[in-house]
Amino acid sequence: MSASSVSTAFRQPRAVWAVAFACVVSFMGIGLVDPILPALSKELGASPSQVTLLFTSYLVVTAVAMLVTGWVSSILGAKRTLIAGLMLIIVFAAAAGSSDSIAGIVGFRAGWGLGNALFIATSLAVIVGSATGGFAGAIVLYETALGVGIAAGPLVGGLLGTISWRGPFFGVAVLMLIALVATVVFVDPTPKPEKTSSIIEPLAALRHRSLATTSVTGLLYNWAFFTILGYAPFLMGLSAIQLGFVFFGWGILVALFAVFGAPMLKARFGTPRTLYGALTTMAILSAVIGVWAENRWVVIGAVIASGVVVGLNNTLVTTAVMSIAPVPRPVASATYGFVRFIGGGLAPFAAGKLVEHYSVHVPFIVGAVTAVVAALVLRTVHQALVDADAEEHQPVSHERQDAEDAVSQIPVVEEEAILAETALLEDQRFGR
Template identity: 65%
Template structure:
């Protein structure tokens, strides 16, 4: 694989459109962590029980789940920018309304509206950033990962600071910051072309008829049940102030971000998706059981919650990759189907946990959460063969030929090993291919131009970095140029899911290229 010489372009040298959406992503990723430090204060100020307060998670997540079924249809009608803008506007309105109400039922209702805006935003934000990026998608992905880490880590800290002033502070804080992001998006993000075909609103439900997608979705539902049980109820036994809770969940958020972006891909590359998920779900089950057993000791709960961030970061990334690997449908449809199931699990968990805590004691919801983590292991095992087969087919290729073949063009026939040049869609690609062509000429070797059509997966978001037509055009353009100069070459398009290392593995797994 060739690499261009010279200083690499900074991933942070992006158009204003990318920065506008990245800022909105930071605020969006703050969302849950921003509210967590104020849960005890919220209940005390509004005279609400923990089970009543937990409903602000349930309403938010259940509405997000149902909305995920329709966001593809909305986006295909309105386009990505309009969908993004509507989502931001809805979040601004309902976050502000949540800060003005004087009842827990009012907050629960307004959080439901917030969930609708969240679904519209998360379904389009990564796609808009990738589409608006300059110099290839790599820099945009790094910027998105940075926004994710910053939002997850800073959200609880800001929530604790604002919550220390008033429980209304985090709600108004989100409204103001999202309003800034909305204005920046309107000003700097250009209109993006609508998809070529309209997505049916029932397509995600139909997609769940595929066994692999349904299996991974149920696993995600069980995982999110345990996750949101912890997130919704762990603040109570800690017995901390809003500021102190903010610091605890900041430590948790730092581990989520670090293990999601840096550790999960390395573990997957070494051990495979399924084995890492088995071990990770077991680890989460143990941590949750520790919280349940030590619910009367705040220090035990605090340490266990912070440690859980490492497991959650790994699980978020690899679960999404597992879904994309086994999915036989388009990425937006698969994401909607998967999002529906996982958010349903997250929405039901706090409600059930509240009922159990009221009827028994605070340890029981955590024991149930531990059980759902462990139950996810046999569910994943039931689809192990499908996932292993999907991973084995990562790197499947599609041959590409030149658009024309001039008379007298030599055939690429040689017993010598081929010279392989893997290129992306960037302005230095032609120089790389030309250098490879000179090597092939000097060694009498056939030349193969390879391009990886990549699905980027960042925590719980996934997006195709280009369409099939764009990937094909990236290869055909080089083949046509080489053919015009009398240089014979063949081309291939490979598929990869994950980071750049996954693209490299796609090359290695292709039999013709080794």
């Protein structure tokens, strides 16, 4: 990131700040419930596998919604899609906090996932369309919001969780209500794209081998990642606030290595070698937790350290998808999001069931195996990744530079054009 991008990133109109604030709250949702999982299990008389359904319902619905968010946004327009997503999050987060059963919370968490998918699908597009100082400055602001949200989510969840397990849910509802009012008041209406997106494009794109292969890599990696995120809290024996601080440390590393570490290591070692190292490290950390599951401090250390590889993988696997997929980037983003979050959604529930039927060691050993298999699957597109890295260093043609300069002069950029230009950065950061 250039110094000029950073210097202009925070001189923005109120519309940009409204959406950026909502982004922070939205990304907080990734780790917000981690600190209250043991409390939910104890106070509602639910098994760990039942409690981990909070991840499953949220992520599986998010995954399926990724297939239709482009279509919905092309019908409603960006601002209306944002508002719809925010309203769903408010309603379902508050409903989850009011529920007295784990089944009710799981169901409302699913609705929360739908709202989050609609919001994330268009938030960056609106920021870029409304920001001053150019595309790069808008991206700096978006990345900052993402990093703050990921790191703060577990800490906020832990702080509110010390009052009650209901606290994090009501807290999100209140913060998102503020974001909704700000969005309605400050964000200008956005035009609809001239062409409505096809609802079947993301699924049809799976016929392309490179996209299918990297998407499966994401699924396998997310299986290992969400096994740790979803079940490790039950191994630590910590209070809600203590868990909040553990996952706050994890979130800081996720943000730092997603924004700064991944580009640096990619420049030095290339995408494939960096990813092989990150996936192997993920396998080692998961195996360490599996072997020493009864040792609280080993688990805590491994969980925090996993933030490094989570940040690297979140950025680089998605970058790989966008670089080698032979389809438009918005379609590739939706396809990859659908496949990878299926793995992330099913893994915590499967971990709970494996513990119930076997032992606490088994799900983490399984996670280690899936991370190794992810590296082996990625190996089959090694040359395509090398070629994509090489293309990034090719000079931009005069014709393409002229076209990009012309686009930068357009005062209001339609949502579809923004998405085509920014989808790489949009999805690579989500849980961005």
